[in-house]
Amino acid sequence: MRRALLEVRANENVGPYTLLRVDRGPIEPGAPGQFFMLEAPGRLLPRPMSLCLAPAGELAFLIDPIGPGTRALCDLVRGDRLQVLGPLGNGFRLDVERPLLVGGGIGVAPLPYLSELLGRPPAVLGFRSDWHAEAAELVPRATVCVEPTLVTELVPDGMDVLACGPEPMLEAVRGRDGAAQLAWEAPMACGYGACYGCAVEIDGELRRLCVDGPVLSHAA
């Protein structure tokens, strides 16, 4: 875990989302599914973001402007600086035989980097609208659906599911045959195990997502 002041290279619109590209500086990109705490200008607490893309010398984060912190991040422009801490937590395991990436909404964020490291496996992605579905451009070999069709309807049996998205989607994906690697989400103050704020109940047990997750492997 390392913290550094990084400079914004670019800020691109992807549907309703923003792809924030920053200079990598001394920060390593880590494994897909790991996350970073991004200083949110004017806010007390940083915001956790998984890495979307890791081009040479760069870290890119896909951000959904849903609150004051994420809006402040989306308002950053080239040349602005922000503190970045990471990489944090546990990412996806890459030793899978038949990978299938499953993403819902802003949950597609870690999938482009994951796809790259897994050699562009197939992906199924679900979105609320065509506008949101513009983010599917970031993920190679993606089959896309828009509500009312649910992404869970597109998941074939017999695949090694690696998923990120809203909780009901994760539960449904997992329900098919049980085994899956799922990236969970929870409000987080610190990202490194200090605040105990990100505890979520999984299989009847409260676990700190920042240190035990955010990617958890679920057995069949």
Add this chain to the structure above:
Amino acid sequence: MLLNASGCLDALTAPDVARSLDGFVTKTVTPLPREGNAPVRIAETDVGMLNSIGLANPGIDRFVTRTLPQLEKLGVPLWISVGGFEADDYAEICSRLDDHAEVSAIELNVSCPNVEAPAESATQIVAAARIATRKPLWAKLSPAVPDIAEVARAAQAAGADGLSLVNTIRGLKLDARTLRPVLGPGQGGLSGPALKPIALAAVASCFSATGLPIVGMGGVQTGRDALELIAAGARHVALGTVLFADPDAPGRVRAELHAAASEHGWSSYDDAYGAAHEEMLSVRKTR
């Protein structure tokens, strides 16, 4: 001395951060294990944050057998925060810790806003703990009382060696859209910059009332904040919420504290100890 506020750092997941402090204060330990409160547990507010963790901890048995030996290896002075629901709980844990040479001090958490308040008063808890241990006892008080100086005097009379001021104060955040509480348990403890003036007032009052050494905490973001607490009467300063945003805060705040003291013409920040009171007195005299 620069410490962390209890519950704001896990030394085992972030040992380097713990080593950058002059002492590590554990998360509160209770007699039995506690999972803590149901999520959502934290929420940011405009000038602070709310938490409702609910004293998640492994319980004293596992703490002593598993956690404490690992903490000892860090080589940082250890302050154990102790909690419970009656005075006997505190006494039991204090007696369990008494023989552990690696424990530098015990902080009695008589003021967590996220669990049911202990039935006994702070005075009874301190008195029970005093009988159970020879370790230095620091009473961590809530600012949510009519007269914190009165509580501090009672804690002193019961045998407290010092005071930790302040714990969080209860707050509520509603979701703007649904008008329902954001936190799972409803209300939580407010920390961060919003707490600083409350902490300063509590430290100043208790300094005047007791003369006991005080660990000041509440909204410290910078060395200047720390210097203000020292001027109000804190011997030591603890970092809380700032650690969440900045794990490098101990080194930064320490450097800023030295610089801020120099700006006032002091060779050490210890020279600022209680300085606010001299000014308070002189203002009163001129009136």
